[in-house]
Amino acid sequence: MDYIKAEPANENEGFSKPSGLKMPTQLPKFASQTRALGELQDSSMNARSAMPPPPSNKHKPSGLPEPATKQRKTLAERVGEYARKPAAPANLRPLPNGVKDTILRGHAASTSRIGQNKPTRPNLAASVSGNSVSTVTRVPSTTARPKSAMGHGRSKSHHQGMRPATAMRQREEDFEDDSLERKDFYDDRVEAIERDFRVFKEQMLGEVQKTTDYKDTIQQLQGRVTELESIRARLETVNKGLESDLKDTQSCFTTVKMELEMTQRNHTFETDDLRRKLRNDVEDMEFRHEKDTKRMLKDKEESEEKIRKDFEGRIDKLLREHGAELAELRKKVDADSEAERSRRSQEAQAVEADYASRLRMAAVDADVKQREIQLVQGELINVKAELDRERHLRTGLQGQLTEVNTSNLTLDSANKAMKEKIDFLESDSQAQSSAFNELHRRMQDAIEAAERAHEKLRQEETLRRKLFNQVQELKGNIRVMCRVRPTHAEESDPASISFPDNDTDSKEVAVLGPNRQSAMGKDTTAAYAYSFDRVFGPTSQNGEVFEEISQLVQSALDGYNVCIFCYGQTGSGKTYTMSSLDGMIPRATAQIYAEAQRLEEKGWRYTMQGSFIEVYNETYNDLLGRSEDLDKKKVEVRHDTAKKQTYLENTVSVELDGPERVDEILETASKNRTVAATKANMRSSRSHSVFILKLVGTNEITGEKSEGTLNLVDLAGSERLEHSKAEGARLKETQNINKSLSCLGDVINALGSSKEGGHIPYRNSKLTYLLQYSLGGNSKTLMFVMVSPLQAHLQETITSLKFATKVHNTHIGTAKKQTKTLVKKEDREPVA
Numbered sequence: 001m002d003y004i005k006a007e008p009a010n011e012n013e014g015f016s017k018p019s020g021l022k023m024p025t026q027l028p029k030f031a032s033q034t035r036a037l038g039e040l041q042d043s044s045m046n047a048r049s050a051m052p053p054p055p056s057n058k059h060k061p062s063g064l065p066e067p068a069t070k071q072r073k074t075l076a077e078r079v080g081e082y083a084r085k086p087a088a089p090a091n092l093r094p095l096p097n098g099v100k101d102t103i104l105r106g107h108a109a110s111t112s113r114i115g116q117n118k119p120t121r122p123n124l125a126a127s128v129s130g131n132s133v134s135t136v137t138r139v140p141s142t143t144a145r146p147k148s149a150m151g152h153g154r155s156k157s158h159h160q161g162m163r164p165a166t167a168m169r170q171r172e173e174d175f176e177d178d179s180l181e182r183k184d185f186y187d188d189r190v191e192a193i194e195r196d197f198r199v200f201k202e203q204m205l206g207e208v209q210k211t212t213d214y215k216d217t218i219q220q221l222q223g224r225v226t227e228l229e230s231i232r233a234r235l236e237t238v239n240k241g242l243e244s245d246l247k248d249t250q251s252c253f254t255t256v257k258m259e260l261e262m263t264q265r266n267h268t269f270e271t272d273d274l275r276r277k278l279r280n281d282v283e284d285m286e287f288r289h290e291k292d293t294k295r296m297l298k299d300k301e302e303s304e305e306k307i308r309k310d311f312e313g314r315i316d317k318l319l320r321e322h323g324a325e326l327a328e329l330r331k332k333v334d335a336d337s338e339a340e341r342s343r344r345s346q347e348a349q350a351v352e353a354d355y356a357s358r359l360r361m362a363a364v365d366a367d368v369k370q371r372e373i374q375l376v377q378g379e380l381i382n383v384k385a386e387l388d389r390e391r392h393l394r395t396g397l398q399g400q401l402t403e404v405n406t407s408n409l410t411l412d413s414a415n416k417a418m419k420e421k422i423d424f425l426e427s428d429s430q431a432q433s434s435a436f437n438e439l440h441r442r443m444q445d446a447i448e449a450a451e452r453a454h455e456k457l458r459q460e461e462t463l464r465r466k467l468f469n470q471v472q473e474l475k476g477n478i479r480v481m482c483r484v485r486p487t488h489a490e491e492s493d494p495a496s497i498s499f500p501d502n503d504t505d506s507k508e509v510a511v512l513g514p515n516r517q518s519a520m521g522k523d524t525t526a527a528y529a530y531s532f533d534r535v536f537g538p539t540s541q542n543g544e545v546f547e548e549i550s551q552l553v554q555s556a557l558d559g560y561n562v563c564i565f566c567y568g569q570t571g572s573g574k575t576y577t578m579s580s581l582d583g584m585i586p587r588a589t590a591q592i593y594a595e596a597q598r599l600e601e602k603g604w605r606y607t608m609q610g611s612f613i614e615v616y617n618e619t620y621n622d623l624l625g626r627s628e629d630l631d632k633k634k635v636e637v638r639h640d641t642a643k644k645q646t647y648l649e650n651t652v653s654v655e656l657d658g659p660e661r662v663d664e665i666l667e668t669a670s671k672n673r674t675v676a677a678t679k680a681n682m683r684s685s686r687s688h689s690v691f692i693l694k695l696v697g698t699n700e701i702t703g704e705k706s707e708g709t710l711n712l713v714d715l716a717g718s719e720r721l722e723h724s725k726a727e728g729a730r731l732k733e734t735q736n737i738n739k740s741l742s743c744l745g746d747v748i749n750a751l752g753s754s755k756e757g758g759h760i761p762y763r764n765s766k767l768t769y770l771l772q773y774s775l776g777g778n779s780k781t782l783m784f785v786m787v788s789p790l791q792a793h794l795q796e797t798i799t800s801l802k803f804a805t806k807v808h809n810t811h812i813g814t815a816k817k818q819t820k821t822l823v824k825k826e827d828r829e830p831v832a
């Protein structure tokens with residue numbers, strides 16, 4: 001059985017998967033049949049050998065054979081078994097007679113029970129049902145035994161085979177009565193059964209043949225199994241070889257891995273060494289570079305200092321020469337003007353006296369002749385037309401004479417001339433005509449003299465402008481002034497700020513620095529002194545400050561771009577100086593109006609356009625636009641590089657056609673700044689505001705044209721980042737402020753140091769971009785450094801003053817102001 005289970009279903013499967021071998025489909029049947037046949041033999045023999053000796057029974061009929069054993073199965077039962085379990089051919093032999101008898105008896109007994117309808121007896125038909133024999137052994141219908149009873153009887157017959165012999169005998173005795181009657185029937189039945197048995201035997205023989213075939217197949221399969229076993233043995237050998245190869249490969253792999261790790265470690269060490277070396281090299285190079293840079297910077301500073309000194313010497317010389325020339329020129333102009341003035345006044349006096357005497361005479365004559373006139377009215381009608389013309393001429397002459405303060409005299413003389421003419425008309429017409437011509441000639445002379453005087457005045461005005469701008473250029477195109485605001489009543493702890501040259505034109509300011517301990521533990525205080533073009537103390541008023549800048553404002557009317565800044569920390573007085581009611585903006589515009597009107601006499605006509613721009617967080621805002629557009633409407637700044645002019649897009653620009661417009665502008669701007677302040681706290685302190693006044697003038701007489709711009713800038717608080725302790729949005733604002741202020745410093749520095757046409761970093765911030773054409777070039781710049789008087793602000797004050805000094809030392813234009821440095825105590829810090 002083991003071999004059968006291991007038999008492969010086909011050869012191919014058997015080699016690759018021995019465990020999957022399948023049994024042939026016929027084999028189980030064959031095996032069970034073989035066993036069944038064996039069992040049949042054993043059971044027959046056992047039954048016989050175990051058969052007990054028949055007990056003596058007086059009721060037993062002597063002529064009938066004893067049943068072989070009570071345990072033996074009936075033939076019908078065995079036939080059923082054979083059908084299910086074919087017997088081996090060796091065991092197939094003809095049934096012995098005893099067996100046949102037993103079968104006969106069994107049938108007789110069962111038949112008798114069929115007749116009695118007793119289902120306890122096994123039924124042949126039921127026993128062989130399900131196989132080929134059943135059709136032959138079917139009980140005749142006359143028995144009419146119900147199928148259920150037959151089934152029941154079949155199931156019970158098995159147990160009844162074990163019934164005690166006494167009971168069997170009893171039943172056989174019952175059968176004997178009927179046996180003779182039915183003998184023939186049973187003989188037929190036996191014959192039929194034997195026929196069936198023969199058929200069955202033939203089938204058995206067929207089965208035996210099949211068994212032989214199976215055995216052959218088994219032998220073949222066993223051979224195949226042996227073959228597969230040998231293949232498996234071979235494969236195992238190969239497998240072992242492969243396993244040993246695998247082990248070798250693994251050990252090889254481990255070795256290579258270790259070598260690789262070792263190489264990696266070495267590589268890491270080498271990389272680290274190289275990196276260290278590189279770092280050292282870089283540091284060396286940096287060090288060398290720094291040294292070189294310092295040396296170069298020192299050289300540069302030295303050469304700059306040399307050049308500066310050289311230039312200063314030359315400038316001083318030039319200044320002196322210019323000063324002398326200027327003084328001479330002035331003297332000459334003064335002398336000429338004086339001579340001209342006295343000559344003209346003498347002439348005017350002579351003409352005045354002449355006219356006055358004539359007027360007087362004419363008045364007397366007029367009175368005398370008034371009456372005569374009435375008499376000669378008739379004659380006058382003829383000359384009325386002429387008289388009207390003369391009157392018209394007289395009016396014209398009066399207008400012209402007014403310009404040279406002689407209009408009254410002209411009018412009187414015309415009156416007198418008219419009266420004289422009347423006289424002449426009355427006396428001699430020829431004399432009248434010549435007198436009239438004489439009068440007319442003199443009048444023409446007077447007009448020409450007045451025009452010459454006008455022309456001279458115009459020339460003087462042009463000369464004044466030229467001289468003024470020359471003086472401005474000599475002073476330098478960037479000027480720095482300092483203003484220290486007063487301490488308020490609620491403020492305490494003022495800083496120690498002094499004004500060493502506190503006379504009328506103070507130019508110096510000194511600040512006592514904070515207390516410091518020296519290395520020796522000694523308390524020291526540094527004094528810082530600064531010098532500017534002008535220093536205004538706490539008592540100074542806005543009017544006083546404006547006087548100093550009024551000439552610059554005048555330059556804007558002359559076609560210059562002018563920029564005036566207020567620089568300083570929050571609360572130092574920038575807005576007060578620039579935009580308060582009497583600050584620089586209202587004063588400058590008022591002066592421009594007055595001056596523009598004065599210049600109208602000289603033929604100048606001016607148009608003025610005002611804009612107010614805020615630069616907040618590196619964004620432009622229109623302070624004259626609608627407040628709801630703040631931070632929303634994008635203001636664009638465009639430059640016309642050819643004309644060197646700046647244009648603003650998306651902004652409101654106000655035509656300044658009267659002084660009251662300035663107040664309106666300031667009011668609107670202030671309102672907008674208040675709205676903006678509610679959005680961002682302290683916004684006005686953290687934004688730059690730029691008031692831009694564009695002035696375009698044309699002279700109808702000379703055909704001249706001038707275009708100038710006045711920029712008045714209130715810068716954002718200059719406090720440094722570390723002092724402001726700002727965070728978040730405030731930090732960004734502070735960074736932007738610091739950036740734009742440092743860009744402003746860079747631009748001023750670049751303007752001072754770079755050659756003409758050199759790069760100026762205007763584009764680095766919105767503020768410098770906006771003021772591109774108002775810083776450097778043909779422009780004049782003034783910076784007010786505003787100073788808080790408080791000790792708490794001392795550090796920022798010193799920083800602001802240092803920045804201002806740097807700007808002051810910048811060379812823009814043709815001249816530069818020399819900075820003076822004052823030092824007072826030990827541990828002094830030199831001012832740049």
Ligand SMILES: Nc1ncnc2c1ncn2[C@@H]1O[C@H](COP(=O)(O)OP(=O)(O)OP(=O)(O)O)[C@@H](O)[C@H]1O
Pocket residue numbers: 484485486538540568569570571572573574575576577684685686716717786
């Ligand atoms: N010269 C001065 N005389 C009298 N008061 C002054 C003077 N300068 C400034 N003040 C006052 O000092 C205060 C602060 O001045 P102001 O607002 O002009 O400073 P600021 O530098 O413009 O500050 P912020 O950067 O915040 O705009 C204001 O109350 C102002 O009126």
